[in-house]
Amino acid sequence: MADVNHTLTTLQDVNYILNNEPTAIGFTLSEIDPCTADKTILVGTIEPGVNYKLPIKVDGRYSVKLELLDTESTIIINHYVKLQLSTIESIFSVTCDCGCGCADCTDLNLDIYKALLATRNKIDTLKYLSSPKYDSFFQKVHKGISCLIEPQIYCDITTESVTGVSQYNSQLTKDLISLDYLIMYFADLRDVSDLDEIAYINDKYQSESILCCINSSGVNIKEIQDIVNSTTTTTLCPVCPEYTTTACPTTTTTTTEEVTTTEDPVTTTTTEDPVTTTTSTSTTTTTSTTTSTTTTTTAAPDDCELVGTADEV
DSSP, rough: OOOEEEEEEEEEEEEEEESSSSSSSEEEEEEEEESSSSEEEEEEEETTTTTTEOOSSEEEEEEEEEETTEEEEEEEEEEEEEHHHHHHHHHHHSSSSTTTTTTTOOOOHHHHHOOOOHHHHHHHHHHHHHTTTTTTHHHHHHHHHHHHHHHHHHHHHHHHHHHHHOOOOOOHHHHHHHHHOOOOOHHHTOOOOOHHHHHHHHHTTTHHHHHHHHHHHHOOOHHHHHHTTTTTSSOOOOOOOOOOOOOEEEEEEEEEEEEEEEEEEEEEEEEEEEEEEEEEEEOOOOEEEEEEEEEEEOOGGOOOOHHHHHHOO
């Protein structure tokens, strides 16, 4: 059976179906329920040349059946915008909890552990529900960044084998969260040329803040961007800035230490028979001052900027 001639587009997370047929086509929009029967939401028609906006507002998996005489097509739409927004908010929380990576976060308390676990669960759920949208990008990038992950894992295994204690590597978890964020972000920017759509994606992903924090953690953002875009020979990312951060505020601490040295009294006696003469008695005190200066570079989220220019589209 031939397909109904149509075009499906998604702009700012809203789905549209353009009728390319010379006559009206019928459609049935349904929500796919994996546990029960599908639920029909709307039945209607789309006139020739009309770009119809699908009324999908709730997260879920949907099917759109298009019909024209004896011709039929079925479209599957994975719509999980609220889950994605919640996931991005959680990613911001765990990657930027250290003020763009400059604060001391070596102590992993229970709240941070819960936040990392919850964020990891959201990402894995989003990856599963969005499949196959990001599948090829995850596979390609994860193959290309093994050098970032493997040393940390081997170090943890070695430590465990020596000490007999398994330790939780929060930094590795953060790195993996950052990588998954970058993959989805750059994948969503692929093939996008509309400036409004680019602005929408950047705003949704909170890219100005999160990219700063990820960059401060040491993850090579440009490398991930190149791997995602290398799936094709064309230039796919219309906005390709170089990501850097501004210099972190500098705090200088000066410590002064006084050292006092006291020499024992010295008495010089000269004996000349038959006269004994005491020539001098003196006490010498020397005080030296040592000054050490320690310069610490720190940064806070408000002090970070996304530096770069967008290529002309």
